[in-house]
Amino acid sequence: HKHVQMASARHADDEEMRSSESLLYDLSPLRAATYNFSEENKLGEGGFGPVYKGTLQNGQDIAVKRLSATSQQGQLEMKNEVFLLAKLQHRNLVRLLGCCIEERERLLVYEFLTNSSLDKILFDPARQHELSWGQRHKIIEGIGRGLLYLHEDSRLTIIHRDLKASNILLDADMNPKISDFGLAKLFSIDSSVGNTSRIAGTYGYMAPEYALHGIFSAKSDVFSNGVLVLEIVTGRRNTFTQDSGPSEDLLTRVWRHWSRGNVRDLLDGCPAEGRRPQEVLRCVHVGLLCVQEDPQFRPSMASVVIMLNSRSI
Ligand code: ADP
Secondary structure, X not given: OOOOOOEOOOOOOOOOEEEEOOOOOOOOOOOOOOXXXXXXXXXXXXXXXXXEEEEEOOOOEXXXXXXXXOOHHHHHHHHHHHHHHXXXXXXXXXXXXXXXXXXXXXXXXXXXXXXXXXHHHHOOOOOHHHOXXXXXXXXHHHHHHHHHHHHHHOOOEEEOOOOOHHHEEEOOOOOEEEOOOOOOEEEOOOOOEEEOOOOOOOHHHOOHHHHHHOEEEHHHHHHHHHHHHHHHHHOOOOOOOOOOOHHHOHHHHHHHHHHHOOHHHHHHHOOXXXXXXXXXXXXXXXXXXXXXXXXXXXXXXXXHHHHHHOOOO
């Protein structure tokens, strides 16, 4: 991991506020910064451990992720996240500002995103009306561009492997940013399909070839993107699990309505005001193309982005 310089933090004794004069490794350009965060300002609990709100010395808000247990897997995922995110910069990817990796403390520092994660709004019946059709469409497009950048435009091939609503963060303008690169994989130019015996991710978003055989590629991310598109349009979570019958699966439900031509019945979780029927149909169509069983038939993210903006489908 020689591309990433790990800086160490020296903590002040102050219990309440951890004000460390640490060298924060700002990935581009390199600069020293101090930051602080209070354990009272907890934003949530993630796979790594707790996430706190904090500030940089210049007043910029930040989110600080702390690895709670020193599990081997957690440490690997954390290093993977730093290793990959350090190479990337795009308006639809969360920015990693720095990290602190020392024996007693492991922290990742990100830009702070005011509107938290998409799942918290989209799947909350009391809040989902806050996401207008226009915002949903913008979120779908932004995720598409972020994923296209990962797959092709960053000149690297990166497969995210854990794309889901809780890994989409929203800034103050509801611009989406893909986060959580703990499971992401970097491919070289001449290989773009991976195989693993350790199938990690979230079942409802997993492509069948990945869930069943551990095979992943850009097309398995495309599948997850399709699930996400259909969730955003309908405001319903794909609750499919290994034990669910097919009737409970969001994808089956959308497909049934689509083939009968009554997509409107799917939209009870999406405000009617400002909804554009043509755009809704285009998004559902794109979502269904992405979740096809055979990865070869799924479009690339480049095609997805073009289709979302095309008026001819
Ligand atoms: P998970 O491992 O479940 O994907 P995370 O560790 O990424 O979750 O984050 C846990 C919670 O912390 C998120 O649901 C979100 O509410 C909050 N959070 C994470 N990163 C940020 C950020 N950069 N800005 C604002 N809130 C964040």
